[in-house]
Amino acid sequence: MDEPSRGIAAHAWRRWFWLWDLFFALGYAAMLVLLFREDDATNTDHVVAVSALTAFALWYLTFGRPRITAEDESVSGGRIYMAGAAALLVLGVVFQQSMLNLLFAFCPMAFMALSLNEAIVVVISANLLPPLSVLVEDGYEAMMRDLVPSTVFLLLFSVLLGTWVTRIVAQSEERAALIKELEESREEIGRLSREAGVAAERARLAAEIHDTLAQGFTSLVTLVQAAESELDGDTAKARKHLTLAARTARENLTEARALVAGLMPTALGTGSLDQAIRRQLERFAEETAVAVTYQAEGDSVALPTVLEVVLLRMVQESLTNVRRHAEATAVTISLRVNENHATLRVSDNGSGFDQAMPADGFGLRGMRNRAAQVGGTLSVHSGENGTTVELEVPR
Numbered sequence: 001m002d003e004p005s006r007g008i009a010a011h012a013w014r015r016w017f018w019l020w021d022l023f024f025a026l027g028y029a030a031m032l033v034l035l036f037r038e039d040d041a042t043n044t045d046h047v048v049a050v051s052a053l054t055a056f057a058l059w060y061l062t063f064g065r066p067r068i069t070a071e072d073e074s075v076s077g078g079r080i081y082m083a084g085a086a087a088l089l090v091l092g093v094v095f096q097q098s099m100l101n102l103l104f105a106f107c108p109m110a111f112m113a114l115s116l117n118e119a120i121v122v123v124i125s126a127n128l129l130p131p132l133s134v135l136v137e138d139g140y141e142a143m144m145r146d147l148v149p150s151t152v153f154l155l156l157f158s159v160l161l162g163t164w165v166t167r168i169v170a171q172s173e174e175r176a177a178l179i180k181e182l183e184e185s186r187e188e189i190g191r192l193s194r195e196a197g198v199a200a201e202r203a204r205l206a207a208e209i210h211d212t213l214a215q216g217f218t219s220l221v222t223l224v225q226a227a228e229s230e231l232d233g234d235t236a237k238a239r240k241h242l243t244l245a246a247r248t249a250r251e252n253l254t255e256a257r258a259l260v261a262g263l264m265p266t267a268l269g270t271g272s273l274d275q276a277i278r279r280q281l282e283r284f285a286e287e288t289a290v291a292v293t294y295q296a297e298g299d300s301v302a303l304p305t306v307l308e309v310v311l312l313r314m315v316q317e318s319l320t321n322v323r324r325h326a327e328a329t330a331v332t333i334s335l336r337v338n339e340n341h342a343t344l345r346v347s348d349n350g351s352g353f354d355q356a357m358p359a360d361g362f363g364l365r366g367m368r369n370r371a372a373q374v375g376g377t378l379s380v381h382s383g384e385n386g387t388t389v390e391l392e393v394p395r
Helices: 003-009 018-036 043-068 075-095 097-113 114-128 129-138 140-230 233-263 275-286 305-326 363-373
Strands: 291-296 330-337 343-349 377-383 388-394
Touching: 018 043, 018 097, 043 075, 075 097, 075 114, 075 129, 075 140, 097 114, 097 129, 097 140, 114 129, 114 140, 140 233, 140 275, 140 305, 233 275, 275 291, 275 305, 275 330, 305 330, 305 343, 305 363, 305 388, 363 377, 363 388
Parallel strands: 291 330
Antiparallel strands: 330 343, 343 388, 377 388
């Protein structure tokens, strides 16, 4: 946990514990002055009482305070500390009755070092020392007259105040635990977000590679194979296919650089969506000799770039599927743009495919993912008379 987090997690009563230290220090000094002002005290009484008071202070500094302020408070350590403090208090009272004033420090320590129930028992027992001392020294009537009312009041006040302080401390610790849990949850969310970002980037790269580089390599293989078959015969056609292969390789290289740089498709970088689609269709017709028809309605120039990318990728993927699987002789593409939607439809007269069969690779799955990313819908209809793919995206 970083420094600000540790500062937040530190309980408020621990951060302000120096006030208790000041309170105990002033009380110790006052008790010391009070003991030396006792007129009827013998030398032995002075020595024992002052020694008990000094031992009480040292016991707090060396053993009690470290355990009270520790993050992992020890129950047994608190009990040992309070047992030692009680023994020193009783020892001092036996030799000097004014040592009873040390209860002002003893009672708060009990609530700090012990559980609430244990502290209440200790405080009640400690507050019985003054009346018992008077009972031994002056008798029952003096005890009832002088100390019982004040003892009852002080006892109730000590218990209620100690209970309230204990509750405040417990709430502080609960808040600290909640803050720590919140920080851990935030770190976990951050980790999951990073992992999700990595997964999304991998999916994006996979789709981009499939829609650009893989399609280009497919064209290269097809063109080179066609050129090989024509080298011994029609060298003009072979040369044409090799020229197309070189152009495709250069375009693939440009796409690869754009992909690494995270840029838009190069086809969109040199013109509008309508122009990019026309260039794709011209190249497809030139490479495959498939008849291509294109219709455009509406203003596609006003479309956001993200929608242009999705629509262009669908054209590229659809043409790749026609090239690989459809065995079509004609392809029709229409782009309709209105105020609310942009609709792209690609139809071919090929052999179609069984839509019940699971799809492999990134083809249709990649198109559906792209459509979902922009809130669009993709529909596919295929049969003996060909395949129609329609993508509708909101503007």
